[in-house]
Amino acid sequence: xxxxxxxxxxxxxxxxxxxxxxxxxxxxxxxxxxxxxxxxxxxxxxxxxxxxxxxxxxxxxxxxxxxxxxxxxxxxxxxxxxxxxxxxxxxxxxxxxxxxxxxxxxxxxxxxxxxxxxxxxxxxxxxxxxxxxxxxxxxxxxxxxxxxxxxxxxxxxxxxxxxxxxxxxxxxxxxxxxxxxxxxxxxxxxxxxxxxxxxxxxxxxxxxxxxxxxxxxxxxxxxxxxxxxxxxxxxxxxxxxxxxxxxxxxxxxxxxxxxxxxxxxxxxxxxxxxxxxxxxxxxxxxxxxxxxxxxxxxxxxxxxxxxxxxxxxxxxxxxxxxxxxxxxxxxxxxxxxxxxxxxxxxxxxxxxxxxxxxxxxxxxxxxxxxxxxxxxxxxxxxxxxxxxxxxxxxxxxxxxxxxxxxxxxxxxxxxxxxxxxxxxxxxxxxxxxxxxxxxxxxxxxxxxxxxxxxxxxxxx
Numbered sequence: 001x002x003x004x005x006x007x008x009x010x011x012x013x014x015x016x017x018x019x020x021x022x023x024x025x026x027x028x029x030x031x032x033x034x035x036x037x038x039x040x041x042x043x044x045x046x047x048x049x050x051x052x053x054x055x056x057x058x059x060x061x062x063x064x065x066x067x068x069x070x071x072x073x074x075x076x077x078x079x080x081x082x083x084x085x086x087x088x089x090x091x092x093x094x095x096x097x098x099x100x101x102x103x104x105x106x107x108x109x110x111x112x113x114x115x116x117x118x119x120x121x122x123x124x125x126x127x128x129x130x131x132x133x134x135x136x137x138x139x140x141x142x143x144x145x146x147x148x149x150x151x152x153x154x155x156x157x158x159x160x161x162x163x164x165x166x167x168x169x170x171x172x173x174x175x176x177x178x179x180x181x182x183x184x185x186x187x188x189x190x191x192x193x194x195x196x197x198x199x200x201x202x203x204x205x206x207x208x209x210x211x212x213x214x215x216x217x218x219x220x221x222x223x224x225x226x227x228x229x230x231x232x233x234x235x236x237x238x239x240x241x242x243x244x245x246x247x248x249x250x251x252x253x254x255x256x257x258x259x260x261x262x263x264x265x266x267x268x269x270x271x272x273x274x275x276x277x278x279x280x281x282x283x284x285x286x287x288x289x290x291x292x293x294x295x296x297x298x299x300x301x302x303x304x305x306x307x308x309x310x311x312x313x314x315x316x317x318x319x320x321x322x323x324x325x326x327x328x329x330x331x332x333x334x335x336x337x338x339x340x341x342x343x344x345x346x347x348x349x350x351x352x353x354x355x356x357x358x359x360x361x362x363x364x365x366x367x368x369x370x371x372x373x374x375x376x377x378x379x380x381x382x383x384x385x386x387x388x389x390x391x392x393x394x395x396x397x398x399x400x401x402x403x404x405x406x407x408x409x410x411x412x413x414x415x416x417x418x419x420x421x422x423x424x425x426x427x428x429x430x431x432x433x434x435x436x437x438x439x440x441x442x443x444x445x446x447x448x449x450x451x452x453x454x455x456x457x458x459x460x
């Protein structure tokens with residue numbers, strides 16, 4: 001029977017980051033995921049912002065880890081090819097209450113170690129984002145805020161983890177556990193996994209897993225956020241991330257460019273009982289359109305490419321829950337909100353230190369492979385169809401399959417040759433952008449489906 005040193009439950013962005021980090025040591029690590037792909041739950045519907053942490057609550061674990069994670073992920077993106085654009089952000093005050101809140105936000109930014117935020121007047125607000133609707137009274141610029149490819153981030157962590165020897169178990173839902181003094185056995189839908197230590201990074205299911213170990217530290221609520229994605233033609237309207245000024249009434253919605261060239265409006269915020277409900281709602285979309293009409297009226301004149309919803313793992317706590325029980329050899333990561341994308345590497349590093357203190361033997365490896373590079377998906381970078389050098393070397397990079405998103409046959413082929421190939425068409429979309437454009441697969445869907453079937457020997 002194989003006994004792993006560490007079994008990590010959950011292969012979202014945080015779980016994959018933890019697996020990568022622990023695999024830098026002489027440890028036998030298993031990464032266990034209920035779904036058939038990594039990053040296939042909360043992580044795939046992130047708002048895709050790389051946060052400076054300027055507005056986090058000072059003194060919290062979240063504020064510290066987001067600030068450090070921002071620097072770490074920015075550096076790692078350069079090493080692996082993850083698309084990041086430092087667009088900067090603009091908070092817009094639309095009424096006197098919001099205007100009065102700006103100095104406090106500036107003080108909060110300084111308390112969090114971020115000193116580049118600047119309060120600006122109405123004229124600067126409209127010079128920065130001319131397409132804003134009428135009525136803005138002032139704002140605050142946050143030049144360090146960036147947009148990032150959330151899908152490739154999770155994949156990069158997972159690819160690195162596999163290159164370092166991690167045992168990835170997909171489609172293995174943890175159903176029960178037997179926790180002994182030295183070993184814990186996870187009974188999954190695809191067989192048992194035994195490990196000396198267990199890390200719970202199960203996201204929406206983190207409280208359920210915590211309960212299997214006898215804890216009741218938090219309760220997860222599925223918080224649905226609906227978003228509208230506008231066509232790439234709208235991108236000039238949103239040169240920066242347009243953030244609401246948070247007040248006692250809530251944070252509101254944002255307008256943000258994406259690294260894929262679109263513009264995003266959202267999210268809504270609705271607590272649900274069903275932890276699987278990622279459907280959009282008529283009321284949610286109507287609410288976004290109403291708010292978008294106030295923030296940027298001309299955006300609503302542009303074509304809508306798609307809408308979608310993601311679920312965030314909200315808890316009753318105002319901070320991340322990161323705890324290690326040395327007696328049980330069990331670690332729990334709970335309440336990791338959307339900022340977890342930015343903080344993922346620092347969360348992994350922080351957990352590593354806690355595990356070290358709790359007795360997990362950490363002997364650094366001397367044979368670490370170089371970081372695995374991921375495909376370039378961002379519009380600010382040279383993509384395969386634009387590279388004469390790539391096309392001369394391999395003509396498949398010059399044969400476009402998806403014309404809306406300029407995805408080539410070479411990229412589709414590479415997705416299936418990657419360390420973790422796509423399990424379904426949604427996985428292929430996240431790895432290549434195929435069928436994600438304005439036609440949503442109307443013209444290219446049949447050919448993309450054929451290539452999927454050809455690569456997998458199954459129907460798409």
